[in-house]
Amino acid sequence: MPTLANIDTGLWLCSGVCGAAMLVWLVVGTVVGTRRLKRNKRIARGYCPTCRYDFAGSLVVQCPECGYTLTESEHKRLERMHVALVRVREEERGGRDG
Numbered sequence: 166m167p168t169l170a171n172i173d174t175g176l177w178l179c180s181g182v183c184g185a186a187m188l189v190w191l192v193v194g195t196v197v198g199t200r201r202l203k204r205n206k207r208i209a210r211g212y213c214p215t216c217r218y219d220f221a222g223s224l225v226v227q228c229p230e231c232g233y234t235l236t237e238s239e240h241k242r243l244e245r246m247h248v249a250l251v252r253v254r255e256e257e258r259g260g261r262d263g
């Protein structure tokens with residue numbers, strides 16, 4: 166028959182397990198999220214997400230340095246950066262000529 170002490174111990178045990186699981190989830194989520202943010206930031210700046218090779222504004226699918234193949238979303242991000250870079254250069258040229 167369950168006593169009040171057994172129920173209390175069970176609740177503490179359950180809370181401990183749930184708390185530990187949430188802590189692990191939080192730490193893993195933070196680490197994975199931070200890595201993903203760094204990778205996205207590198208691509209948005211025109212660098213390889215793994216070896217930081219500078220794509221120098223070229224639209225590549227595979228990194229010539231380490232051979233990493235960009236995923237479709239990473240390539241789209243690189244494309245957006247490339248379009249923005251071309252616009253800035255055109256504006257700079259227009260500013261000088263006009």
Ligand SMILES: [Zn+2]
Pocket residue numbers: 213214215216217218228229230231232233
């Ligand atoms: Zn690379």
